Amino acid sequence: MNSSSEVVWAVVPIKSFAQAKTRLSSVLPPEDRQRLACAMADDVLSAIGASGKADVLCILTDHGSPAVDELARRHGALALLDLQVASVPGLNAAITGVANLAHSKGADTVLVIHSDLPLLNANTLDLIMQKRDTLQGPKRAVLARSKDGGTSVLLVNQASSFGYRFGADSYASHRAECRRLEYTVASIEQLSTSLDIDTPDDFELLRLAAQAGRCGPRTTALMTALCPYVSMHAMEPAL
Template structure:
């Protein structure tokens, strides 16, 4: 019986979401990072296929910030980098009884438990592929990775990671299966992504509860246009 553990890496707030730093102040980026991570955790916690959900981070007292029933925390100590932290956490998960890991980034606020189960259970049907990757919307990055333990290939998250995973798999004498799924594709990296997310929410598309609440509360607090123009770095409310 598979024991699938979800690992969600979360960067320290001081270094997180830097591509939004030109538009959003540190407090708003922190709130957004936390809200999206809460939504990712909640979706994974409701998945039928996932056995355990673990946050992988060096954020102190993260359990007080994301307090969802049954969620575990792997404290990396001082972060060594995304791939190093996840590799250490995956190895530890293996010693605790995990047979497989589902790595899911913390900035996927439209993630649903149905899409997660679709992704994982699809992997079960194919015996040809051991590793399955969900592409980001640009098709270059990897939003989720499903792999058995011990990991059969090195983790190479980062810029153009999908090509990196293909290469790592080829070097390990295997192939990976790439999934394009609109629900799994939506990561929030740039201001344009955030604007698109607000528009999707306004159209009635699903957005996780914590992120949706943040979008709504900041829109209610929307300043006048002239006030927004005066501010160099806008609150979320000023960008929609």
């Protein structure tokens, strides 16, 4: 846990595994896409636990399922449906709802981490906290940019007052929100936070990373099992 009196809620949004990673349909059948999404989420949750940086771990999902319930049980996480914490649909409303819930429990710092970061590890989370500790002022934020301009990790205090902007080009939108609210900001540029898995090209990078031993154990084990299948189906470059 954190050495200071600060209480941190880590929030991992997880979309329904049944609809997961549809852009990988040219290289993986539906069952394997579900298995991959679950394995990556499992490793992200393990990295958060290993870092000791979260006092409360929360899985935020749009659709309850036995697989999500099992992840929550094994990682000691609180599982919440989007509509349990927000009256309107959408990820940003749901994260705001979790931030409000955290505030009601005495916690004002929220760490949002996407579930498809197979290279994430405890050292990266240590770096994020160290970056935050170098910042001055009452309102501080650390952002990690994904390869497509999204925000893969966001750490903010006074979290219930922050305007979340996840979606297309969210990194730039979050930076603008920080300027509007006068946050001091740090960014990190790490492969472990920039590589999220959406496209066949990403999947090839994931295969190479797994072969190099850079992924979490669940993802590595699954990729080892999938590689014979993948090698029989040459992946075409993205158009």
